[in-house]
Amino acid sequence: MIPLALPEVYKLIEPGPVVLLATRARTGRANVMTMSWHMMTEFAPPSVACVVSSANHSFKALRSTGECVIAIPSVAMAETVVAVGNCSGRSGDKLAMLGLATAEASLVRAPLLPQCLANLECRVTDMTLVERMNLFVLEVVAAWIDPRQRRAKTIHHCGYGAFIVDGRRISLPSAKA
């Protein structure tokens, strides 16, 4: 993985792919969940809002450490993505159980997931709406991309394990980012 310039991050998140959210609890144990409820809130520094249900085991680690990694899987990882969504970190080490490799991040303690096409190291910057709607705001403080997966297709969740895979790319003259 090579560094990705932070102002490029929105191009990965804005299309709405399913992502994996990796955390590391204060105990040192890493965990991972799937996430589709996320959006950009700022270009630079890149900021992302996301909803992490308090029913998810990852919620506590995210709230208490204020750190996570958002990793973007390609369609090649679709079965792993669903497997991540179908079990809880409560029952053991999900990353090991699912054969998900990890690597050390540069600025946060949550792990990178190097099988994914991109990894975004994030710090929580706002928890105003966590109590009421489980909504966290994150700043992306470092970003990594796998150059071999630059053209990889992502997946978009439509409910109950149904996904749309990226199709063709079109380009129209736009004045705006």
Place this chain on the structure above:
Amino acid sequence: MIPLALPEVYKLIEPGPVVLLATRARTGRANVMTMSWHMMTEFAPPSVACVVSSANHSFKALRSTGECVIAIPSVAMAETVVAVGNCSGRSGDKLAMLGLATAEASLVRAPLLPQCLANLECRVTDMTLVERMNLFVLEVVAAWIDPRQRRAKTIHHCGYGAFIVDGRRISLPSAKA
């Protein structure tokens, strides 16, 4: 357009399509903007968070009326979507200029855009983060779908007029919504 059951709404928003946001200012004038920074925050009642920049002409109408319509265009409307993004409602009646038809909504004053595959009538429910990050939370109070466009492909924005069109659909056994 026929009514769409509200608990089905997340299946349209969660995949992350570009949407059109229609508003009607207190003056009575309707306007429309493109939006890619949105996410689900609750299944039922379906709630959506979105970022509408205070630089957008629509911001004031959304904040002052607390109402809008989120309309989901198919790829057939891609050129219109970019045209909507390339001009401002400050300079005139965008809907008329761009040949966008409108229809009366059932519960809000903002117009429906019946050329789109779905229309979500929304009321603002939380403005806590509007001042700091232009983040509105909406509740979808009524939803409409065009049955002829049920399989229509949506588009996902990757920056500067580059879009990914929906590709193939895959389905994997999932225990969760």
